[in-house]
Amino acid sequence: MPRNLRNIGREHVEAFIDDQLTRRSHASAAVRFRSLQQFFRWAKEDGQITASPMANISPPSVTAPPVPIVKDDDFRLLLKTCEGKTFEDYRDAAIVSLLFDTGARLSEITNLRLSDVDTGDMPQIRVMGKGRRGRSVDYGVKTRKALRNYEKARSLHSLANLDWLWLGSRGKQLTQSGIAQMLRRRCHAAGIPELRPHMFRHSFAHSWLASGREEGDLMRLAGWSSRDMLQRYGAA
Numbered sequence: 001m002p003r004n005l006r007n008i009g010r011e012h013v014e015a016f017i018d019d020q021l022t023r024r025s026h027a028s029a030a031v032r033f034r035s036l037q038q039f040f041r042w043a044k045e046d047g048q049i050t051a052s053p054m055a056n057i058s059p060p061s062v063t064a065p066p067v068p069i070v071k072d073d074d075f076r077l078l079l080k081t082c083e084g085k086t087f088e089d090y091r092d093a094a095i096v097s098l099l100f101d102t103g104a105r106l107s108e109i110t111n112l113r114l115s116d117v118d119t120g121d122m123p124q125i126r127v128m129g130k131g132r133r134g135r136s137v138d139y140g141v142k143t144r145k146a147l148r149n150y151e152k153a154r155s156l157h158s159l160a161n162l163d164w165l166w167l168g169s170r171g172k173q174l175t176q177s178g179i180a181q182m183l184r185r186r187c188h189a190a191g192i193p194e195l196r197p198h199m200f201r202h203s204f205a206h207s208w209l210a211s212g213r214e215e216g217d218l219m220r221l222a223g224w225s226s227r228d229m230l231q232r233y234g235a236a
Contacts, residue, residue: 111164
């Protein structure tokens with residue numbers, strides 16, 4: 001490859017990008033393509049070259065990978081590990097059920113307070129999303145049962161007077177990191193691949209769109225203000 005800027009031509013740039021595509025992801029190659037565009041634009045403005053060798057070269061296409069989702073069988077095995085009678089069993093069953101049934105963000109589930117949860121005839125939770133935008137999200141009867149079981153166990157806890165819904169093993173609010181660690185432990189016990197918290201949100205959106213329901217309703221339930229995320233999740 002030439003090292004003098006004036007000797008670099010279109011064929012050299014194309015060869016470089018082709019090499020990147022064979023050794024790296026398309027997204028990485030696209031980043032390097034845009035960086036070169038900026039560099040040669042600067043070189044032309046600075047008078048070091050008379051024309052950019054990237055004129056009329058199309059950037060590499062980038063196809064977003066399908067978002068990972070939670071398989072139904074894996075979810076059943078995960079719940080099976082929570083069938084015990086300990087406080088942690090009741091709590092963890094309620095958490096994974098809510099994650100799967102509502103598609104709420106990990107932060108939204110973590111920061112739930114007792115007053116945010118309705119386990120009555122119209123079961124729903126009230127979450128605070130990004131930009132301090134609140135919304136209500138419905139959930140099903142199986143999740144309601146899991147929440148009611150947890151509420152009974154929680155009422156006997158020494159720190160039942162705390163406002164936070166989820167209590168940790170050290171006598172305070174369960175954190176986002178604590179929920180993620182709980183999921184890792186449960187997945188290991190279930191003998192399934194690790195399920196990250198956000199995968200439950202992927203699964204909720206995937207299931208919603210796959211069943212042909214309204215995209216606008218999904219945007220409201222998921223707390224999305226832009227259709228970009230809808231298009232990404234819909235690609236699966």
